[in-house]
Amino acid sequence: MANKKWPEDWQDVTPGCIVFEPGSASQYHTGSWRAQKPIWDNTKCIKCGVCYIYCPEGCIIEREDGFFEANLDYCKGCGICAHECWPLAIKMVEEG
């Protein structure tokens, strides 16, 4: 495994658990914690970017067409984007 998530054994733990690979936290997909996911209704979205600004995970991206979507590898389903979206374009739906 090139990028294994955890050291196999305790002997493989680096001294002080120091991480030498910058940005390696991105290998940990926190999206697995999610119970609900945000769904955008782009007929209501006015492309204001409030969801993008408020997302605490920084996982909402602006697409080329100016609409927004969440990277579900990291979205924890907190619902802040839906709460802040004043045109009510975002709905939180249960994960199947």
Place this chain on the structure above:
Amino acid sequence: MGIRKGMEIALAAAEAVALCRPDVVAAYPITPNTHIPEHLSDIVAEGRLDAEFICVESEHSALSACMGASGAGARVFTATSSQGLLYMAEIMSIASSMRLPVVMALGNRALSGPLNIWNDHSDIMSQRDTGWISLFAAHGQEVIDMMIQAFKIAENRDVMLPINVNLDGFQLTHVVEVMDFPTQEEVDEFLPVYKPFASLHPDHPCSMGTLGLPEIYSEATRAREAAVVNSKKTILKVWDEWEKRFGRKYEPIQSYKMKGAEIAMLTMGSMGETAEVAIDALREKGVPIGLLKLVLWRPFPYEELKKAVKGVKSLIVMDRCVSFGGPGGPVASEIRSALYNEAGCPDITNYIFGLGGRDVAVEDFIKMIDQVRLADKKRPKEHYEFYGVRGE
């Protein structure tokens, strides 16, 4: 050759630390260790030591500043006592978990309350399980030597752990002794410039103090335990080198008149000096008694202890700390547990004494030893006994 001079031990500790050329000293004054950082700040102000002396607003900040500096690759030092150590408690375990070689002088003092500034070992015992190496000095010379040894042990690549050098408050910190000071050249030769395993530098990015989820916390803790246990090898090597260079021998347990001893007393810290005099007096009367001075508290020297008590029928363990509602003082509990499965395990008596600066004289040691050796064997024995407390 070193320089022999008389000095207050706290000042001597500061001089010894200065010889180690720390880059950063962060400490907050608290009796009885105050003279150590105070004198170091003088040394920095006089220009004798090129170090950053950080006047922090608390002990919590002192240890945090040391860790930050250590993470950036600096050689660091701090000192504290009692409540100050408890204020560091939140950070203590993080320092060892991050494997940062912070060196601390701990002027042992009783914990409040009632508020008390004098000596016992309740401060360090409360922080026993934080993954630090712990050494106990019996007199001024050991304080100087251990301060210098501490940097070499802590910074060794096979160790990379914080270390506290325990010196009894007042009994050691405020006492003037004649001591041998190594020269700057000798210390420079003994203690190389610190080269950190990793440091916070933009050219070599790394993350320290990361989150450990349940999937990794157990492995990380097991690895830290292994590091503490394995540090003994390096400690012994450093002591061996120290003896070769400076002629003074250090061992995890120092034996005094143990040849043919059937009774042994085990002490930690400065009380060992007083106990030696008591042992001398009893030996002169023909009592087969010896003294064991526990120098290395963490990692605990199991093998050395087992070897030291071979042939001993009765072992008297002295504790300057209470484990309220527990099975005895912390030292005795560990000694009992360490020897439990040993064939011929000596009968163990535990005295709790010398709390909060209560003076213990030579006669007190003799009285305690006599109580044990002349005791009515039929009388049921308590797990531990307080000595020198008024009231039945």
